Amino acid sequence: MRRPRSSRARRAVWISVSLAAIAIFLYVLEYVGLQPIKLVETGLLAMTPLALAAVGECINEKAGTVNIGMEGILLITCVAGVYGAEIFDSGAIGLLIGALAGALIGFLFAVICVYGLANQVVAGMGLNVFAIGFVPFLLMAIWAFPGIHVFPRKLMVSTISTPIGRVSPVTIAAIAIAILAQLFLYKTLLGLRIRAAGEKPEAVDVAGARVDYLRIFACTLGGALCGLGGAFMALGWFGGIVKEISAGRGYIALACVVFSGLEPLLALAAAFIFGFVEGLAHWVAIVPGVKEVVPFYFVNMAPYIVTLLVVAGVIGKRRFPSASGKPYIRE
Amino acid sequence: MIFKAEKMVENLKAISVPLSRSGLAVVVGLLIGALLMLIYGYDPIMGYYWLFKGAFGSVSEFMETLAFATPLMLTAITFAVGVKAGLFNIGAEGQMYMGAIGAVAIGGAIALPAGIHVAAATAFAMLLGALWALPAALLKLWRGVHEVISTIMLNWISFWLVTYLAIYHLAEPGRAERTVPALPTARYPVLGATLTAVIFVSIGLCIVVYILLWRTKLGYELRLVGTNPEAARYAGISSWKPVLTSFIIGGIAAGLAGASQIIGRPPAWSLYATLGNVATLGFDGIGIALIGRNHPIGGIFAAIFYGGLLHGGRFMEYHVGVCSELVRAINGIIIITLAIPELLPIIRKFLKRGVK
Numbered sequence: 001m002r003r004p005r006s007s008r009a010r011r012a013v014w015i016s017v018s019l020a021a022i023a024i025f026l027y028v029l030e031y032v033g034l035q036p037i038k039l040v041e042t043g044l045l046a047m048t049p050l051a052l053a054a055v056g057e058c059i060n061e062k063a064g065t066v067n068i069g070m071e072g073i074l075l076i077t078c079v080a081g082v083y084g085a086e087i088f089d090s091g092a093i094g095l096l097i098g099a100l101a102g103a104l105i106g107f108l109f110a111v112i113c114v115y116g117l118a119n120q121v122v123a124g125m126g127l128n129v130f131a132i133g134f135v136p137f138l139l140m141a142i143w144a145f146p147g148i149h150v151f152p153r154k155l156m157v158s159t160i161s162t163p164i165g166r167v168s169p170v171t172i173a174a175i176a177i178a179i180l181a182q183l184f185l186y187k188t189l190l191g192l193r194i195r196a197a198g199e200k201p202e203a204v205d206v207a208g209a210r211v212d213y214l215r216i217f218a219c220t221l222g223g224a225l226c227g228l229g230g231a232f233m234a235l236g237w238f239g240g241i242v243k244e245i246s247a248g249r250g251y252i253a254l255a256c257v258v259f260s261g262l263e264p265l266l267a268l269a270a271a272f273i274f275g276f277v278e279g280l281a282h283w284v285a286i287v288p289g290v291k292e293v294v295p296f297y298f299v300n301m302a303p304y305i306v307t308l309l310v311v312a313g314v315i316g317k318r319r320f321p322s323a324s325g326k327p328y329i330r331e
Numbered sequence: 332m333i334f335k336a337e338k339m340v341e342n343l344k345a346i347s348v349p350l351s352r353s354g355l356a357v358v359v360g361l362l363i364g365a366l367l368m369l370i371y372g373y374d375p376i377m378g379y380y381w382l383f384k385g386a387f388g389s390v391s392e393f394m395e396t397l398a399f400a401t402p403l404m405l406t407a408i409t410f411a412v413g414v415k416a417g418l419f420n421i422g423a424e425g426q427m428y429m430g431a432i433g434a435v436a437i438g439g440a441i442a443l444p445a446g447i448h449v450a451a452a453t454a455f456a457m458l459l460g461a462l463w464a465l466p467a468a469l470l471k472l473w474r475g476v477h478e479v480i481s482t483i484m485l486n487w488i489s490f491w492l493v494t495y496l497a498i499y500h501l502a503e504p505g506r507a508e509r510t511v512p513a514l515p516t517a518r519y520p521v522l523g524a525t526l527t528a529v530i531f532v533s534i535g536l537c538i539v540v541y542i543l544l545w546r547t548k549l550g551y552e553l554r555l556v557g558t559n560p561e562a563a564r565y566a567g568i569s570s571w572k573p574v575l576t577s578f579i580i581g582g583i584a585a586g587l588a589g590a591s592q593i594i595g596r597p598p599a600w601s602l603y604a605t606l607g608n609v610a611t612l613g614f615d616g617i618g619i620a621l622i623g624r625n626h627p628i629g630g631i632f633a634a635i636f637y638g639g640l641l642h643g644g645r646f647m648e649y650h651v652g653v654c655s656e657l658v659r660a661i662n663g664i665i666i667i668t669l670a671i672p673e674l675l676p677i678i679r680k681f682l683k684r685g686v687k
Contacts, residue, residue, distance in 0.1 A: 072663075112667065116674065117673050118670040118672070119670045121419045122621070123666075123667050125614070125666060127667065128614065129611075129662055130659070132611060133657055133663060134659075135656075136654050136656040137371075137656055137660055140652075141372075243656075251484075258480055297492070297494055298495070300491045301487070301488050304487045305484075307480070307484050308466070308488075311474070311476045311484075312474050
């Protein structure tokens with residue numbers, strides 16, 4: 001299995017350059033007398049769902065299932081998480097329920113793709129469309145209020161005070177998960193098999209492992225991570241749900257995956273950069289002197305433009321696993 | 332004579348198999364919708380009664396349904412023509428935003444004589460839609476970029492760009508929540524309810540696309556590249572022309588879809604700053620294209636069906652209390668069901684096993 005080393009190195013260089021640029025930018029803000037610490041805080045909050053969804057997607061794309069329905073999973077699990085938190089009266093259990101709901105969706109998606117031989121792009125898009133309708137329906141059906149729900153403040157997952165500001169434990173978990181996922185994929189037997197299931201499923205089959213189980217496992221894991229991210233959006237960040245709460249984050253997570261070339265650690269870095277950009281957009285929208293010059297809409301656009309440049313090969317050509325997106329049929 | 336009858340049976344089969352697949356998916360979608368209503372304590376029978384009565388119960392309601400169907404048959408074309416050329420063009424959403432803002436720019440901000448004005452606004456919207464499809468096509472042809480990724484990114488770039496234009500440059504003075512409304516000279520004549528003559532343009536475009544796909548050399552090449560790229564390559568057909576054509580037709584259709592909501596839809600005649608009156612029409616089109624078997628004419632009927640759901644959903648909400656957005660969830664289920672090619676065989680196998 002030959003991996004394009006040079007492309008990975010180039011990607012890493014680009015990401016380091018971006019991170020350095022962010023650091024310099026923050027330093028300049030500090031120097032001018034504005035408070036950049038808030039920016040990092042928001043950036044880390046915004047990073048968390050992106051990173052979780054993107055790392056999960058890296059794993060299931062490595063196994064050969066492309067799930068572009070992350071936006072849908074984020075939306076649905078957000079509601080599931082809050083619902084669970086209210087029933088069990090605990091934000092942490094809410095996060096768990098969100099992850100479980102995500103796992104269930106990932107599992108169903110994988111079953112449809114592996115045994116139903118479904119077209120993954122169409123099914124993923126169907127999941128997104130389903131969620132756009134299902135979430136307002138749920139909000140109405142559960143809480144009898146159209147489009148928005150605010151839960152008691154005490155259900156919020158509390159943050160931890162650190163030198164760089166208040167950080168959610170989920171953020172720390174997301175960083176840990178990205179590192180573990182990288183180790184899992186490249187240093188364990190199961191990780192090797194998952195990668196092989198996406199690269200050369202025939203070989204996995206001949207070696208005596210089950211391609212179908214591997215893909216379903218990877219997809220369920222990916223869904224669970226995405227679900228944790230979805231529940232976090234409400235329980236660790238916004239403190240409520242609106243019907244379009246994910247606001248394209250599922251697609252930005254997809255952009256992170258594209259950006260990373262399916263490496264969880266690079267996906268984490270990309271999620272931080274894009275999360276920071278989101279924080280920056282909020283910041284640009286309110287700071288006097290800046291908001292008149294740069295409309296924040298253009299800042300919001302940046303992640304998508306960068307991704308287009310990445311896929312266009314400006315920053316190194318991306319290579320999918322060769323059996324990615326194709327159902328595996330045993331002969 | 333016998334020969335003719337045989338051929339007819341064959342034709343019937345060719346139509347009935349795909350129709351039964353669409354029918355099955357629609358049934359699955361409606362059943363799961365009913366299940367969701369049951370779980371949350373609504374009455375699904377009353378829900379669907381009001382849904383369909385509201386959508387098809389009277390002439391004026393049916394006209395409203397057609398008004399909902401107009402943009403949908405167009406965004407369905409975007410996806411369908413993509414599939415015919417072997418592409419997953421899910422960029423209708425963004426191209427439609429561009430069309431909408433184009434229609435606002437010409438229809439609302441510029442004064443032109445009547446007659447020319449409508450045509451100019453429509454043409455400009457189509458042009459912008461096609462232009463917005465172009466980057467995805469070129470990235471595909473030059474760099475081999477998968478169109479799913481590029482169109483998703485272009486959708487969001489378009490979302491922020493159009494929101495910016497709507498708020499900063501084309502807002503109605505004193506009413507920040509929407510753009511300047513289209514001038515009376517730029518509006519399509521109203522036929523009844525909120526249905527306007529733009530539906531004739533839309534159906535016309537569907538027919539033109541049908542003729543282009545099945546009655547011209549270019550259309551044949553396009554379909555060949557889609558169904559059998561190897562054969563197309565051996566036949567010496569470069570993928571450039573078909574892929575470009577597919578994206579551009581898709582962009583034109585989506586652009587018209589956007590325009591139809593601005594210069595062809597009372598009472599607002601304008602674009603909301605949240606893009607609320609056009610948002611998700613592009614994604615809905617995917618489901619409609621699939622229900623219509625990726626056929627421009629099939630798409631018209633599928634659009635009327637789904638337009639009915641969208642319009643009837645409001646009655647369902649009013650009388651039974653079910654959130655009208657449930658119909659989008661039903662559409663999602665239909666899309667997922669139609670993504671599974673093995674569904675009918677699996678069910679058949681399952682039934683056989685049950686009989687044994």
